[in-house]
Amino acid sequence: MTSSAPQPEGARPVPSPRRRPGGRTARIRRQVLDAVLAELGERGYDGLTVDAVAARAGVHRATVYRRWGDVGGLLADVLDAAGDDAWQPPDTGSLESDLAALNREIQDALTAEPPIVAALIAASFRSEQADHAQRRLWEDRYARCEVIVRRAVERAELPPRTDARRLLIAATAPLYHQLVLLRTPPDPDLPGQAARTATLAASAGAFAEPPPSGDT
């Protein structure tokens, strides 16, 4: 979610953009964005240059400069392309196990080698374009994940007026905090523990929204 998708997706070949299923433009984009991922994985942000990307992609550097501008533009397009997929959150039959599966995807993505997802997050502290694209991607992933909460409400696991976004943030934040900021080694128990914590809090009403104020 939020990340799970950006993450695994970020590490795979970039899918064809939806509106341009084929053609030379789409092919060049795939070559270039795959080259960005490969360069980023090998060298990190500090080693990323438009020239190296163009050379690796086998595309003329003038084409890359014209279409993407600079490294920030390349990173932003990688992130936008990562969101242009059919990713859906896990559907395992219960809130806690959906959240645990989601958290395992996030942990796997944040600890993958080469560390593409971690490098993209780090790049968002450097490039405004990458920052905006990373935020768009997270927003898209969290929005897709809200179905996890809707399904739990339908199963009567949660009260109808549950703030899905706050629940999802609570469930996933410990993964990001530990792996991206505190940089503790991955703990195989963490995805399940964070899922269980959020589920227990949700069952206790932590994310219940107040009734609509216009209610009579």
Place this chain on the structure above:
Amino acid sequence: MTSSAPQPEGARPVPSPRRRPGGRTARIRRQVLDAVLAELGERGYDGLTVDAVAARAGVHRATVYRRWGDVGGLLADVLDAAGDDAWQPPDTGSLESDLAALNREIQDALTAEPPIVAALIAASFRSEQADHAQRRLWEDRYARCEVIVRRAVERAELPPRTDARRLLIAATAPLYHQLVLLRTPPDPDLPGQAARTATLAASAGAFAEPPPSGDT
């Protein structure tokens, strides 16, 4: 905590190091580290140079190079100095209100102007020395905050075998995730909501440790 202290502290004049209460060396350190904070607040990491810090501090640049080496060394010493204080977590009489007060400190620090704490966290993605120092500071703050959980256990708000660190991470992680990574605008309700979520989860046994395996 984790951050609350790094944060407000990072923005204040650097306290005298404990082992060197006065003297020329301590005075130069204070001047230099205050200059780092001022430069960082005005220009961010990308504008930070040893020469500008030396000029602002009124200290010979050779002294700064010799003692701190480079920008990474300066940032690491700012972070180490921030931890060299008497900060203690809030003590308000209940687990939930202690966590809420702590989260308000974190939110205030992460959204302060100039954005010193945010700049130090961003720098930890750029400089290995700053990264290690930021992690030492967080480790120190989370360790100091464990008293919040001990007091709650003494008040019988929590079971005796509660994993203090996991509880503190769960309580504080949403602040970092929203403000540092997702970069959503500060929400005045967030500190209290995250505190309440962690408290409800804790009361429901989310952070209970298993009994010692050697128990007979």
